[in-house]
Amino acid sequence: MASLSLLPDGAERGVVPRRRLEFPxxxxxxxxxxxxxxxxxxxxxxxxxxxxxxxxxxxRAERRWLREMLDGSEQDR
Structure with a gap:
């Protein structure tokens, strides 16, 4: 997931975390x-x-972080 920050489009960056959130x-x-x-x-x-x-x-920590990424609160730190 570390390479996702290289994608310029936020929608594209959200695909992997959304899929990853389904697993836990x-x-x-x-x-x-x-x-x-x-x-x-x-x-x-x-x-x-x-x-x-x-x-x-x-x-729990992974789900919390993924949700933060998806809602944008962790995007630009």
Whole structure:
């Protein structure tokens, strides 16, 4: 995504972040129970819970940043 700043057209720059935003908004997990993804607090193993906590925080930060980019508040810094 770093090369997107080279595109002169803002609409073109927004295509990739918009597509990227679709990915972290889907319910996913590294671990599952059958067909059901496990929520962060569900695994009994502390390292699995830790991985899910870190993934959740990363996911939230990425979604927040992508939304800022798409609404223009982060564009010209």
């Amino acid at each position: 908004e889907r319910p996913e997990s590294f671990f599952d129970e059958g067909e059901r993804p496990l929520r962060t607090e569900e695994p009994s193993e502390p390292y699995h819970r830790g991985m899910l906590r870190i993934a959740r925080a990363t996911n």
